[in-house]
Amino acid sequence: MTMGNHPMLTAMARLLVVKATAGTDAPERCSQAFTVASTAAASGVDVSFWLTGESAWFAVPGRAQTFVLPHAAPLADLLDVLLTEGRVTLCTQCAARRALGPDDVLPGVRIAGAAVFVEEIMRDDAQALVY
Template structure:
């Protein structure tokens, strides 16, 4: 049975290298055929909103918009319910393919059989 990957991102543009690393891992997993779920929490939730992916211009890194697009195309992107509400983000604000879900859904994914969870 194939393993699945859950990547949880807990930072935004204030931690550009950590943010870029998390998205690079998620996009690489998708490109490798791994079932991938990207969870956005804290200020990372803005990555799930249409037109809000920051351009960090981080040297030697793929642009965040390209990484998010890759995960949206082949994986699942989830915005934390509480984090979205605190920032006034609704389902209609999200990029096509992204969703809003909470802790119960995260736990169900992260604790399922043959799943590896990483938190950045």
């Protein structure tokens, strides 16, 4: 049995955990993380997307709209897919270092720390990618 039009995705639910560590400081790496995670989410994969390091800024309303990378999908569109089809988490320490709290982030973004990340990646059905 397959999910959607993607024969490689099996009916068995797996969790894909993607940690983005780069922002405008490494735009290609940042875009790759968002692209892979949003493509998986749009394909029916259970996705948990983590914003860490400089990517933490994309949890703030309007920040994704300012990101531009030639020949890449708009980051704001990819983030919308992740907020709609997956889960988006802002790292607790990364938020604190940037003085960001729950009132500063987009609706649907949770703030959580390493214990939650470790819990997710240690699941038997999880695959973790770090960009």
